[in-house]
Amino acid sequence: MRGATLGINMRDERMKRLRHFLMIMVAVAIPAAITVAGSPAKAEPVIDITKGNIEPMPIAIPDFYGSQAGSDIARVVSADLERSGLFKPISPQAFIQDNASLQQGPRFQDWRVLNAQALVSGAAQSTANGQIQVQFRLWDVYGESQMTGFQYNASQNNWRRVAHQIADEIYKRITGEEGYFDSRIVYVSESGPKNARVKRLAIMDQDGENHRYLTDGSALVLTPRFSPVSQDITYMSFYNNKPRVYLFNINTGQQEILGDFPGMTFAPRFSPDGSKVIMSMAQSGNTDIYEMDTRTRRSRRLTDNPAIDTSPSYSPDGSRIVFNSDRGGEQQLYVMNADGSGVQRISKGQGRYATPVWSPRGDLIAFTRMAQGQFYIGVMRPDGSGERQLSSGWLVEGPTWAPNGRVLAYFVSDPSGRTQLHSIDLTGYNERVMKTPLDGSDPAWSPLLSSQ
Amino acid sequence: MRIQLISAVAAALLLAACSSDDAATGNTAGTNTTGTDNSQVAAASVAPGSAEDFKQNVGDRVFFALDRYDVSAEAQQQLQKQAAWLQQYPAVTVTVEGHADERGTREYNLALGERRANSVANYLTALGVDKSRLSVISYGKERPECTESNEACWSQNRRAVTTINR
Incomplete structure (x- = not known):
């Protein structure tokens, strides 16, 4: 049991992580590293998340000491880690060591009895002016040493974000990969009958909390996507029966049409630096891809082909674009340089391919595939090799990447028209429903909020 | 010419089908207010040149x-x-x-x-x-x-x- 999750922890990897650890800057809460005591144990708890269907690591997360907020934070941290499918939080009812004495240091044998591989101890105190001070330490139960520790000073209202950032630190320390819990989802909330769906933009934390609607449903809205650098969303709206790409500022609620195009604009996405939006424009029966500078509002045509060219998505370095085209007779995926040159088809399998999205890590492209009456969510390398299917169903569509490129969200529809958001691990395991108040489609995952 | 003929037939059929409803709702046709020479469909329940006319008769x-x-x-x-x-x-x-x-x-x-x-x-x-x-x-x-x-x-x-x- 222990041998399966331990073991492969290379020195290089640890050094790399240490560097990351020193460079962390968090916007809402300023974390301070808590000194790691002693030298690292020989075999720390490590999860190799590239393996697929792994046994989740048992982890103990007692309530943080000192306040109700401490209990709430521990609950959110625990839920985040559990939902990742990589951790199995142990029921607090089994805990032997009490929270007060845990503040003096873990009695490791009390946690080994529960088979906890890792232990999180923490404290949360209210300070002046609605502030909260939160600290946590992650312990290697078998190695009897501290793996990491941070202190956060934040506004009381931001306790959830502190919890998500703590979950991200734990995830990162144990998997060696960046976390994704301090992030949000924007999506289209759906209600009403199939032939008269009411669609509203809605936003929520990745765990479904802090849900709110951004539009009132009077205009049909589709395909929202986050700016990587600002509080802007780009999306498509049928406001005034004029289907166009819009910008929406989450903080101010201000909406504006993007550009002055003669035809329908749709399928927008930001460039990785947020300076451009790439999208399709349809006019006189032909759809091509355009880019628009969000500051100067100058646009440039990137494809000029009688086929439908749509669903463009930049590579994370901004040098290339993957898109959907039927120039070869049916929908397939193509990659081109960011100036529109060097177009190459990359999808090679059976059926039609659509909605390509480049991973934030750059290594993969996620897509929707349609074949033999079924829909699939899959991934392939940017050269089209290594195609893998992650999920399938009557209708599954529109994948979006979590900021660490390890998890995907997409939507599922059944023949009655009900829609639902799902998430799945890149390995194809741990498919979960993402809870929304009403039906949901077109999810888009934000970057890590602390990176903005 | 042929169009108008079809319209007239359709309108007549429609009128027959809807006559009882019309009586009940007091909707007694005679809606040719467009000033065109479609006198043969003057008794139809939809106005010639209207969206309903287009939908039903075309x-x-x-x-x-x-x-x-x-x-x-x-x-x-x-x-x-x-x-x-x-x-x-x-x-x-x-x-x-x-x-x-x-x-x-x-x-x-x-x-x-x-x-x-x-x-x-x-x-x-x-x-x-x-x-x-x-x-x-x-x-x-x-x-x-x-x-x-x-x-x-x-x-x-x-x-x-x-x-x-x-």
Whole structure:
């Protein structure tokens, strides 16, 4: 049991992580590293998340000491880690060591009895002016040493974000990969009958909390996507029966049409630096891809082909674009340089391919595939090799990447028209429903909020 | 000429079918207020030149094969009727709505709907309807007419609908 999750922890990897650890800057809460005591144990708890269907690591997360907020934070941290499918939080009812004495240091044998591989101890105190001070330490139960520790000073209202950032630190320390819990989802909330769906933009934390609607449903809205650098969303709206790409500022609620195009604009996405939006424009029966500078509002045509060219998505370095085209007779995926040159088809399998999205890590492209009456969510390398299917169903569509490129969200529809958001691990395991108040489609995952 | 004849027959049938309802609601026809010479349909329950007239007596939609946007022979006949009606009422402007079935991806289907709407608009233009009277919009797979999930239904949803602007 222990041998399966331990073991492969290379020195290089640890050094790399240490560097990351020193460079962390968090916007809402300023974390301070808590000194790691002693030298690292020989075999720390490590999860190799590239393996697929792994046994989740048992982890103990007692309530943080000192306040109700401490209990709430521990609950959110625990839920985040559990939902990742990589951790199995142990029921607090089994805990032997009490929270007060845990503040003096873990009695490791009390946690080994529960088979906890890792232990999180923490404290949360209210300070002046609605502030909260939160600290946590992650312990290697078998190695009897501290793996990491941070202190956060934040506004009381931001306790959830502190919890998500703590979950991200734990995830990162144990998997060696960046976390994704301090992030949000924007999506289209759906209600009403199939032939008269009411669609509203809605936003929520990745765990479904802090849900709110951004539009009132009077205009049909589709395909929202986050700016990587600002509080802007780009999306498509049928406001005034004029289907166009819009910008929406989450903080101010201000909406504006993007550009002055003669035809329908749709399928927008930001460039990785947020300076451009790439999208399709349809006019006189032909759809091509355009880019628009969000500051100067100058646009440039990137494809000029009688086929439908749509669903463009930049590579994370901004040098290339993957898109959907039927120039070869049916929908397939193509990659081109960011100036529109060097177009190459990359999808090679059976059926039609659509909605390509480049991973934030750059290594993969996620897509929707349609074949033999079924829909699939899959991934392939940017050269089209290594195609893998992650999920399938009557209708599954529109994948979006979590900021660490390890998890995907997409939507599922059944023949009655009900829609639902799902998430799945890149390995194809741990498919979960993402809870929304009403039906949901077109999810888009934000970057890590602390990176903005 | 032939159009008007069909209209008259349809109107007569309609009147027969609806006469009891009309009596109940006090809707006693006689709605020829357009000043045209369609005296033979004066008794119809829909006003000649109206959106209802177009929908009931001409037919407002054509259908497309899977993933196609070319105007079929059957659709051509339908659009000839639409063009004749539009030439009869030159003040009317229309919006051609393009639609797709639910078995495609959202963004591609928006483009496909736009293609279908333009196929119809182009065909009507070729038949002499002035371009300035036609606009297009695509709803992709967002506004199905038929809500079941089978091929019979999907074939009704792969459509372009000519709607009279109010």
